[in-house]
Amino acid sequence: MAAAVSGVGISLVPFTLVAERRCMSTTVPPADGVTWAMVEDGFYVGSRDGEFLGYIDREAESRYVACNMYSRPAGAFRDLGEAMEALRRSSALQDGTGEDE
Template structure:
């Protein structure tokens, strides 16, 4: 498990909270989490606990959260009407 980087946005920091639970953040902002429900089943949720998907490998789950978070700030503003 290692931190990944995204273009133009800084690195994602991964923290292992429990054996099967990981939290991702960037620049102090919570991005979401990954929960291994059973062997080979990593469930990814965004910062609002909305399910992104289920993946067979931790690296794939991390990449999914990385991709989902790359446009999350503008999406969140649009949803709240701030834009």
């Protein structure tokens, strides 16, 4: 079942991509509660326990730009796993959990 994001005109696909470093699968989310959905080709939206984490936009074959929950750039990365990890760490520091593993 696809769900529209209010006022944005984006539909979420009916599956969730989970990332752990450089691999993606359609399995259960990791223990830290971070899940990733591919909204469209090259565009990923992350959440932690249902709260918006940020997004990643593929600008070129080996360039992924990560933006935090406020749409501020968090960096450019050579692969998707690195970009996802950067947002996961950034979010952990912002929400006070201090997880930096």
